[in-house]
Amino acid sequence: MYLPKITRLPSVRLLSSIQQQLLLPSIPPPTAPRRAVSQGEYRRPGQPKEDKFPWQPINFGFSKGFEGIKKHFKLLKKEFSDRWVGPEGKPLLEHMLEQNRVMWEFRGPESLEQWTVSSDREIGGQSEVHLKLGKNNNTCFLYGTLNSTPPRDGETRYSGYCTLRSEQPRASFDRKKHHDLSSFNTLHLRVRGDGRPWMIGIATETYYSHQKNDMYNYFLYTRGGPYWQDVKIPFSKFFLTHCGRIQDDQHPVWLDKMNTIGFTLADKADGPFQLEIDFIGVCKDYAHSEEFAYEVYKRNPEI
Incomplete structure (x- = not known):
């Protein structure tokens, strides 16, 4: 017996669509967020979202541009004059016989402009850190409060650093410049702390983009109390880390292209802290002959 194929009539389709519109809530069509193209950068959990265009914070004033041009041409003139005198503007003989060099010293408000402070507040933490000049404007005084409570964003598990x-x-013209410390082998500090352990980090120039978070670290143990302590740390003791993790493939610090130096406190001991720095320098210790204190991999081992 032949049965004809049953098909839905257009009226039935219209009736079903009307029922769906009456039963289901109205859903607006999806719209693209504002500046969706320029929001590709990663934003840490807890960091507030800035709904601004990249050019809004920039000052396009004529006076600022003129001061910038004047500053860069002054630096360019100094670069040309230093080349005629010797490395870094010093005579060649003085540069070769130099055994000590003060890299940073704090003798006025302008010396603090060369430094930047940060804490876990950038990821939603609760630590606080401040920087100011010490007594008689002759030292750098770093103080604050450490709090290891992680932010409640559902992603960050650890916090507490300054x-x-x-x-x-x-x-000149904002070109990168590096500190050449190849003539020295020891880091010399004069500090006064509160007994907390700090981590010293040295960042050097890298050749690949995935190495931008590489850093050489070593520990600074402060004694506490009212007395200053002179700390000498050989560069051979610094070990390589990436995003805070010690790497298996170790190699010595590239002293000819040093970029920055930093001090980090993350000992998980909540409470106030302080660190006073007189100067940061380097020296040549002829009694220290160690090239590197850690095991390195030999790509072509000797037989």
């Missing part, structure tokens, strides 16, 4: 880091040196 950091002081030097700025990247710049040549």
Whole structure:
């Protein structure tokens, strides 16, 4: 027996669509967020979202542009004059016989402009850090409160750090400039802390983009109390880390292209802290002959 194929009539389709519109809530069509093209950068959990165009914070004033041009041409003139005198503007003989060099000292408000402080507040934490000049404007005084409570964003598991880091040196027209410390082998500090352990980090120039978070670290143990302590740390003791993790493939610090140096506190001991720095320098210790304190992989081992 032949049965004809049953098909739905257009009236039935219209009736079903009307029922769906009456039963289901109205859903607006999806719209693209504002500036969706320029929001590709990663934003840490807890960091507030800035709904601004990239050019809004920039000051396009004529006076600022004129001061910038004047500053860069002054730096360019200094670069040309230093080349005639010797490396870094010093005579060649003085540069070869140099055994000590003060890299950073704090003798006025302008010396603090070369440093930047940061804490876990950038990821939603609760730590606080401040930087100011010490007594008689002769030292750098770093103080604050450490709080290891992680932010409640559902992603961040650990928190509690405060950091002081030097700025990247710049040549004329904002070109990168590096500290050449290849003539020295020891880091010399004069500090006064409260007994907390700090982490010293040295960042050097990298050749690949995935190495931008590489850093050489070593520990600074402060004694506490009212007395200053002179700390000398050989560069051979610094070990390589990436995003805070110690790497298996170790190699010595590239002293000829040093960019920045920093101090980090993350000992998970909540409470106030303070660190006072007189100067940061380097020296040549002829009694220290160690090239590197850690095991390195030999790509072509000797037989």
